[in-house]
Amino acid sequence: MNATTIQDKTSTLGGSRAGMSSVDLPRLAAALVIWALLLSAPFWLPLVGGYTVLGTRVLIFALVTLGLNLLLGFTGGLSFGHAAYFGLGAYGTGLMLKFVTASTPLAILVGVLVGGLAATLLGPITVRRKGIYFAMITIAIGQMFYFIAVRWNSLTGGEDGLTGFARTNVHFGGWTLDLHNPTNFYYFTLFFFAIGCFVVWMVLRSPLGHTFVAIRENPKRLRFLGLPIGVYIWIAFAISGFVAALAGSLYALLNNFTSPEDMNWILSGDFVIICVLGGMRTFWGPLVGSVIYVVVQDYLSSITVNWMSFIGAIFVLSVLFFPWGLLGFFQGRFKK
Amino acid sequence: MSIFDFEDYKINRRTLLKTSAAVGASTLLYPAMSAFAKSDDPIKIGQIDPQTGTYAALGGNQIAGARLAVDQINAKGGVMGRPLQLLVEDSAANVGQSVQKARKLVNRDKVHFLMGAVSSSVALAVSQAAQDMNTIYMDIGGHADAVTGDKCSWNTFRTCSTTWLLTAGDFQAIFDKYGKRWYFITPDYSFGHALHHDYLTQLKKAGGTEAGNALAPLGTTDFSSYLIKAKSANPDALIVLGAGDDMINTLKQATQFGLNKSMGVGGPMMELEVLQSLPDAARYGMWNMEWYWDQPNVPHVADFVDAYRKANGGKTPTARSWFGFASAHALALATEKAKSLDAQKVAKALEGLELPPEVALQPNKAIYRAGDHQLIGSEYPGTIKSGGKYPDLFQVTDVVDSSKIARSVEEKGCRITYPS
Numbered sequence: 001m002n003a004t005t006i007q008d009k010t011s012t013l014g015g016s017r018a019g020m021s022s023v024d025l026p027r028l029a030a031a032l033v034i035w036a037l038l039l040s041a042p043f044w045l046p047l048v049g050g051y052t053v054l055g056t057r058v059l060i061f062a063l064v065t066l067g068l069n070l071l072l073g074f075t076g077g078l079s080f081g082h083a084a085y086f087g088l089g090a091y092g093t094g095l096m097l098k099f100v101t102a103s104t105p106l107a108i109l110v111g112v113l114v115g116g117l118a119a120t121l122l123g124p125i126t127v128r129r130k131g132i133y134f135a136m137i138t139i140a141i142g143q144m145f146y147f148i149a150v151r152w153n154s155l156t157g158g159e160d161g162l163t164g165f166a167r168t169n170v171h172f173g174g175w176t177l178d179l180h181n182p183t184n185f186y187y188f189t190l191f192f193f194a195i196g197c198f199v200v201w202m203v204l205r206s207p208l209g210h211t212f213v214a215i216r217e218n219p220k221r222l223r224f225l226g227l228p229i230g231v232y233i234w235i236a237f238a239i240s241g242f243v244a245a246l247a248g249s250l251y252a253l254l255n256n257f258t259s260p261e262d263m264n265w266i267l268s269g270d271f272v273i274i275c276v277l278g279g280m281r282t283f284w285g286p287l288v289g290s291v292i293y294v295v296v297q298d299y300l301s302s303i304t305v306n307w308m309s310f311i312g313a314i315f316v317l318s319v320l321f322f323p324w325g326l327l328g329f330f331q332g333r334f335k336k
Numbered sequence: 337m338s339i340f341d342f343e344d345y346k347i348n349r350r351t352l353l354k355t356s357a358a359v360g361a362s363t364l365l366y367p368a369m370s371a372f373a374k375s376d377d378p379i380k381i382g383q384i385d386p387q388t389g390t391y392a393a394l395g396g397n398q399i400a401g402a403r404l405a406v407d408q409i410n411a412k413g414g415v416m417g418r419p420l421q422l423l424v425e426d427s428a429a430n431v432g433q434s435v436q437k438a439r440k441l442v443n444r445d446k447v448h449f450l451m452g453a454v455s456s457s458v459a460l461a462v463s464q465a466a467q468d469m470n471t472i473y474m475d476i477g478g479h480a481d482a483v484t485g486d487k488c489s490w491n492t493f494r495t496c497s498t499t500w501l502l503t504a505g506d507f508q509a510i511f512d513k514y515g516k517r518w519y520f521i522t523p524d525y526s527f528g529h530a531l532h533h534d535y536l537t538q539l540k541k542a543g544g545t546e547a548g549n550a551l552a553p554l555g556t557t558d559f560s561s562y563l564i565k566a567k568s569a570n571p572d573a574l575i576v577l578g579a580g581d582d583m584i585n586t587l588k589q590a591t592q593f594g595l596n597k598s599m600g601v602g603g604p605m606m607e608l609e610v611l612q613s614l615p616d617a618a619r620y621g622m623w624n625m626e627w628y629w630d631q632p633n634v635p636h637v638a639d640f641v642d643a644y645r646k647a648n649g650g651k652t653p654t655a656r657s658w659f660g661f662a663s664a665h666a667l668a669l670a671t672e673k674a675k676s677l678d679a680q681k682v683a684k685a686l687e688g689l690e691l692p693p694e695v696a697l698q699p700n701k702a703i704y705r706a707g708d709h710q711l712i713g714s715e716y717p718g719t720i721k722s723g724g725k726y727p728d729l730f731q732v733t734d735v736v737d738s739s740k741i742a743r744s745v746e747e748k749g750c751r752i753t754y755p756s
Binding site: 050051052053054057150153158159160161163164166182255256257258259261262298301302305 | 387388423425426430431432433435436437439440443444456457460461464465468487524525526529553554
């Protein structure tokens with residue numbers, strides 16, 4: 001929802017906060033409604049035919065695409081390789097739990113660092129290219145990690161995937177959080193989702209975020225102004241890599257399992273589809289896209305083996321009729 | 337222009353119509369999903385099998401076999417007086433998707449049992465997920481030793497053979513006929529690795545040597561680079577360890593390369609699905625099967641074949657069909673025996689369960705061994721009938737009693753402990 005303000009401000013680079021200071025009650029109300037729905041999800045999900053684990057999956061996909069969207073929607077970098085950082089987070093966490101420690105928070109920390117640092121280190125290579133070449137090189141790097149996971153049998157379990165680890169309970173002083181309970185794990189995930197949202201939101205409303213949007217809108221002009229564009233895209237790439245790794249880490253804990261498919265470019269493509277479906281110029285677009293994608297996949301895949309064609313059809317229709325995604329579409333209509 | 341800029345938001349007639357249409361459409365979806373819940377309190381089996389991808393044909397037959405069993409059981413009054421219901425999910429032989437489906441079946445659909453798998457990777461992963469959820473899992477068709485070996489668990493049972501049984505079924509026959517230098521084409525995941533390891537153990541013991549081993553990823557379509565290597569190694573026997581479409585592609589291309597002219601070809605697992613899809617020129621070699629439809633001297637087999645053909649438009653049951661059939665029956669029998677749906681009680685009832693003749697459909701006894709939860713039945717080594725017509729494509733030369741060749745529970749490294 002910040003997007004709108006930022007979009008309006010694209011010309012005033014690094015802009016003043018004038019847009020933010022005007023009281024924005026409707027936007028606040030929307031955020032409150034979304035958070036209320038998320039907080040109460042375990043109670044209303046069964047009533048509409050869902051189940052708690054489905055809600056957790058939605059949150060995880062929303063988190064990774066929120067991170068990706070910082071790069072894709074706000075900075076204008078089409079990455080087809082974010083599953084790699086997602087998967088590195090998952091493997092980092094899984095391997096920690098399996099071989100090193102029984103502490104879930106520590107495993108998450110390691111997962112986030114592994115995935116995030118990989119994105120940070122590889123960022124400079126990718127940001128030297130733009131457009132389709134940027135997309136290609138992100139695919140190539142992503143697939144590199146995928147093949148490492150497939151071939152390094154002794155460590156990753158190869159195509160069989162990584163098994164033999166399980167999330168453990170979290171202790172705060174004398175109090176224990178039982179993570180085996182799906183509802184508790186939902187709230188555990190929601191907590192990290194909230195952190196992810198906060199980070200991305202803070203970035204977007206800062207001068208840094210405004211610069212990202214400016215890069216998307218007119219990189220040439222910024223270059224003339226003497227800004228090191230590559231450095232800024234690199235920062236966006238790194239932040240989104242950290243967020244993706246956090247989501248991957250939670251995904252490994254959700255399934256107590258991870259496999260090379262969690263790094264495959266197909267999953268990267270799914271992330272992009274989610275962003276586009278929901279609306280990649282909007283803050284909550286990834287969440288909306290994730291709800292659609294995860295729920296449609298969950299229900300349709302029980303009914304037909306051709307569920308992917310329905311996702312494809314939805315995607316095509318959405319690109320034809322809502323090129324800015326569902327949220328973008330509604331925003332466009334109601335603004336007038 | 338946020339969507340929630342309510343001051344500009346006016347509901348007009350058109351918006352209202354659109355919204356109500358959308359809501360109406362979404363409510364239409366739900367009855368279709370929950371229609372089953374209306375019948376009185378069925379006992380549910382969740383089956384996860386590939387309906388798409390490399391193993392689609394194999395998975396499809398496992399499902400057809402299970403369906404036939406469920407229909408038979410319901411026709412006879414169900415289990416404990418309750419109807420039995422089969423919920424099928426597509427795994428696409430993809431491990432991540434299978435784990436997700438397993439959790440969905442237990443969490444959303446509240447199934448009492450899980451079964452399925454063609455790929456061993458899937459079997460291992462679902463076994464672990466089922467253990468997390470305190471649910472019985474019947475591995476129908478994932479063969480790797482580990483499932484009932486060093487990765488065995490109290491909740492997991494298996495109907496199909498171990499990779500050891502597959503390789504031991506025809507090792508001696510291939511060794512005697514073709515010779516002692518073997519070249520392997522191995523699918524690069526747990527199933528292939530296990531088969532390779534098991535053959536190699538026996539080969540070395542018998543004084544043979546390995547001429548080479550090519551690891552091919554699951555779902556490879558072009559095997560030429562592996563076949564060229566095999567040809568230049570010039571072994572006595574080319575051993576093909578794949579399954580499903582992988583096996584079909586390997587054999588078709590091996591024929592084009594003329595490999596079968598210069599070396600013997602064979603392997604541990606031939607299936608009727610594969611034979612049916614092969615051109616006549618690519619049907620050759622010595623293989624092992626796990627069940628065969630043509631057993632004239634075994635009672636009930638002909639009845640099963642007829643019933644299956646009737647239910648499936650004339651298709652002949654394969655080993656996969658029998659796996660699905662026997663697995664569903666075994667779960668029902670054990671539940672009936674335990675008089676309970678409690679996972680641990682049913683697991684105890686499955687331990688040592690002997691399949692009755694109309695389910696076992698083989699000359700030897702078929703028993704779920706208590707120590708490792710592995711069904712010990714029969715192997716059917718033999719040769720392909722050249723010029724045969726579907727479904728009469730395989731000549732079983734010997735029916736091996738698996739209890740004579742199986743490794744002991746200790747050798748397999750399985751120790752089953754129940755959670756307290």
